[in-house]
Amino acid sequence: MNGHESLAARFEAHRDHLRGVAYRMLGSLDDADDAVQAAWLRVDRAGVDGVENLAGWLTTVVARVCLDVLRIRRTRGEESLTSIPEAVLERPGGIEPEQEAVLAESVGRALLVVLDRLTPAERVAFVLHDLFAVPFAEIAPVVGRSSVASKKLASRARDRVRGVAAVDEADLAEHYGVVDAFLAAARGGDLDTLVRVLAPDVVRQADRFAVPDGAARDVRGARAVAEETPVFAHRARMGEVALVDGRPGIVIAPSGRLFAVLRLTVETGRITRIEVIADPTHLAELPLAAGRP
Incomplete structure (x- = not known):
């Protein structure tokens, strides 16, 4: 095996890890694969002579490529990757390629949505x-900041990812439990559980982007809301619990790309109001956080 073949083999041994890094940074499997390939071209030109920690060094090379991509997106004012048209979402069987769906699930759909709102x-x-325990001394040259400034960048990002709850800890745990149960029942079409977690006089309100033409914008009553929910089970399968305005709600995010948000009001252990938001302008302004670790 010659030197080039040896280098290629060593790079391939780290490809899956590098792909995972790039996917979390870019939120797109295609873009992640492109970033890893661009990183290989840089490595192939530069070589790895003198590199002691190859995995760590390759991670920073991929990170530099991803940072360039993120900056170009922002400079060009490209449409966010978290935007997805309803017509695509409503295709039979959903829109997620299996591999990307698995990645989105493993990373967390809510996390991908919030990451897309951070600066590059x-x-x-x-x-x-x-996510990858890289020391700030190694992050600093990637982002072009000092170690102290890099630490502050990560801290600001962490605060935005976690969010701030608008209810106390005890109520927060109860609300999470109710919303978890609602989402699980919606995914499985479990009408009995849906009726149990919905208040008898629950109101479901949706904006014009969230429901098909001709569908009711407002639905009232636990049985009526429960019976319509399985119709949107494919959406629920692409949903994840998140903090919405500081309270547990649900983001619908196929492949980590935000389509809609369910802002839920929980009172005395039941959901009293469901607001379905899919208006892109409203979504862009809505405070969202991944919430639970």
């Missing part, structure tokens, strides 16, 4: 440090 430098610093 915040996202890179957070992903490298909090």
Whole structure:
């Protein structure tokens, strides 16, 4: 095996790890694969002579490529990757390629949505440090900041990812339990559980982007809301519990791309109001956080 073949083999041994890093930074499997390939071209040109920690060094090379991509997106004002048209979502069987669906599930759909709202430098610093334990001394040259400034970037990102709850700890745990039960029942079409977690006089309200033409914008009563929910079971399968305005709600995010948010009101252990938001302008302004670790 010659030197080039040896280098290629060593790079391939780390490809899955590098792909995972790039996916968390870019939120797109295609873009992640492109970033890893671009990193290989850089490595092939530069060689690895003198590199002691190859995995760590390759991680920073991929991170630099991803940071460039994120900055170009922002400079060009490209449409966020978290935007997805309803017509695509409603295709039979959903829109997620299996591999990307598995990745989105493993990373967390809510986390991907919130990461997309960070600045490029915040996202890179957070992903490298909090998700892959890269020291700030190694992050600093990637983002072009000092170690102290890189730490602050990751800290700001962490605060945005976690969010701040608008209810006390005891109520928060109860609300999470109710919303978890609602989402699980919606995914499985479990009408009995849906009726149990919905208040008898629950109101479901949706904006014009959230329901098909001709469908009711407002639905009232536990049985009526429960019976319509299985119709949207494919959406629920692409949903995840998150903090919405500081309270447990649900983000619908196929492949980590935000389509809609369910803002839920929980009182005395039941859901009293469901607001379905899919208006892109409203979604962009809505405070969202991944919430639970």
